[in-house]
Structure formats: structure tokens, C-alpha cells
Amino acid sequence: MNTVNVSQKVTMLDVAKLCGVSYQTVSRVINGSPQVSMKTRDLVLNAIKRLGYHPNQLARSLKTRHSSILEVITFGVETFIPRELIIAMSQAAIECGYSLIFTDIPRDDPDEENRLFAHLNSGLCEGAILTAPVDSKLFEKITADPNLLPLIQIRNQLGSTAPSVVIDQYYGSQLATQHLLELGHRKVAEICAPLNYHEAFSRHTAFVDTLNACGLSPVECVTAAEWMPRDGYLAANLLLDRGVNFSGLIISNDYLALGAILALNERGLRIPDDISIVGFDDAPESAYYIPPLTTVRQDYDALGTESVHYLVELINKEDTTSHQRVLMPELIVRQSTRAINPILLASG
Structure with a gap:
């Protein structure tokens, strides 16, 4: 096999020279042509590896389209x-x-x-x-x-x-809302993301529809400015300032829920003892919230x-x-939700 100076940028011609084959043969190997013997193919591939040659992708794409x-x-x-x-x-x-x-x-x-x-x-x-x-x-x-x-x-x-x-965002929100209903919650509020987002609108619509199907209505709905923890913190404070009584809270995503949990804790409300919360997305961090968050998993x-x-x-x-x-989401039950006290349910 011939030798070649590899101190400069390696070209296809360098590979051909090292192997003692034609430029066209190297090209056929790179493009996977069957018109090359196994012995020659191995020779060329070993030379490519030895020289550290990388095909010119732009030139190749122009030729092969x-x-x-x-x-x-x-x-x-x-x-x-x-x-x-x-x-x-x-x-x-x-x-x-x-x-x-x-x-x-x-x-x-x-x-x-x-x-x-x-x-x-x-x-x-x-x-x-x-x-x-x-x-x-x-x-x-x-x-x-x-x-x-x-x-x-x-x-x-x-x-x-x-x-x-x-x-399916609608189905995911149904799962979240039905979970709170099955735990006995009848006074349920929502913090939703901006409704110009398709996903936020579907989740909100399913939340309202699921309650309505059980003869219930949302206690209150607050729309966050965006999807991040600060927006959830501000929305939760706005919700609490309205003075409504609720035991369950549906939140459009887990990052909003993170901010909302802080706001609720600052007001002396315990989760899930006072308020049960369900998020959405199953963000990697949600399993490590305090408490770990019940949420809807989207399989990204x-x-x-x-x-x-x-x-x-x-x-x-x-x-x-x-x-x-x-694709269908699934409910992930953790420690941010619990069954409501039957006495409290009767009084509501």
C-alpha cells in the first residue's frame, strides 16, 4: 500500500492513492455500490479509517440528490x-x-x-x-x-x-379530572396555560367537559401568562386571592405546578392534605417535587x-x-393527590 501525507486535509484522491485504486472505485465504496469486490471494499474502508477521511456531504448530496x-x-x-x-x-x-x-x-x-x-x-x-x-x-x-x-x-x-x-391531549386531561373525581373531589379549580396553544385549549376543554358530564362545573379557572414556574406561582396566588373554596386543582403542566405548589405552601396550604394537585407532562423533575407530583405522562x-x-x-x-x-397518554399517580375526607365531601 502506498503512503500519503496526512498533515493536510484528506481528500478522496488521497484515499485512492493510498489504496492503489481509482478515484471512481473509492466513490463506489462510499456510495455503497455493489460493483466492488469485498477485498477492495475492505481495503478502501481501512484506508478511510486510517486517514480519517470524511466525505464531502454537500458534494455527495448534489450528486445523489x-x-x-x-x-x-x-x-x-x-x-x-x-x-x-x-x-x-x-x-x-x-x-x-x-x-x-x-x-x-x-x-x-x-x-x-x-x-x-x-x-x-x-x-x-x-x-x-x-x-x-x-x-x-x-x-x-x-x-x-x-x-x-x-x-x-x-x-x-x-x-x-x-x-x-x-x-391525545383531551384524553389526558380527562384522566386527570376523573382521577380527582374518583377520589371524591367535587370542588375542582384549574390553572390553565394560554388558550391560544392547541394543547392548552384541548386540556381545558376536556377538564370542563368531564366535570359537566358529572353535573359539576369548575370552581374557578385561572389562565397563566405562559408555561413556566413563575407563571404558575402568579396564577395560584391570583386563584387564592379570589377566595374560592376548592379541594382539587388541575394544572396545565408540571412546571406551572411547581410554581403553584410554592404559592400554596406560602399560604399555609398542605398538599395533598388541603389541596390535591394533578399536573401534566410527567417532566423528569416531577417525581422529585415535594410532594412527588401526580401527573399525566406524555411519551415524548x-x-x-x-x-x-x-x-x-x-x-x-x-x-x-x-x-x-x-399516541395515548397515561396517568401517573404519586403523592400530590389523596381521597377527600367523606365528612368534608358531605359538607360541600
């Missing part, structure tokens, strides 16, 4: 994206032979429209996952364009006919994996049907 890149597009980074979802999508992409990139588009910014459409038509990516948990005119325009690359949606509205993967690992697999199917199989895949 396959970039092996998927893109996740968000519309306003202030929309909450769980880190577990990001990790799951990244891992699934790697397992499918793709790299993943993330792009954020300012919400309904007209200056971004032309740039985004040019970007999606550039061939840089083979497909895209759109996550827009709030309404966006630009998002709607993208999904309505039949000439763009394969696209799927996540965290969109349940019942959409577009290619998408969602977790499954959402991330399923979304990437569905997109790869759309890329590789033209006959893949357009539909919505629905």
Missing part, C-alpha cells in the same frame, strides 16, 4: 418544546441514517416567508418536521404548498387530515421516534398514506 438531513422547524422559540422530544427526534434520525438540524422562524414574520420557502426548496434537507403548537399563518401556507419537500406536523390539533403525529420518546419514522416513510415510499398518528 440525497442530503441525509432532516429539519425541525419551530415557529417562535418561546413556544415550549420539551427537551425529551428534541433528544428523541435526534436519536431516531441517527438510527435512520439522517442528521437533524433545527430552525426557528419568528411567528408570522412576513420578512421570513421568502427566505423560508427558498430554504425548503434548496435541497439542503430531504424532509421537515413542523412543530407549531399555536396558530401561524406562515405555518398554514407551508403545509398547503404541494410542491415542497415531504412534511409532517407534530403537536397540531387532534383530527387533522395532514400527515402528523400527536398525543415515542412522539419523537414516531415522527421521524413517519417522515422517513414519506421520503422513501411515495405511496405512504397521509394520516394522523395518535
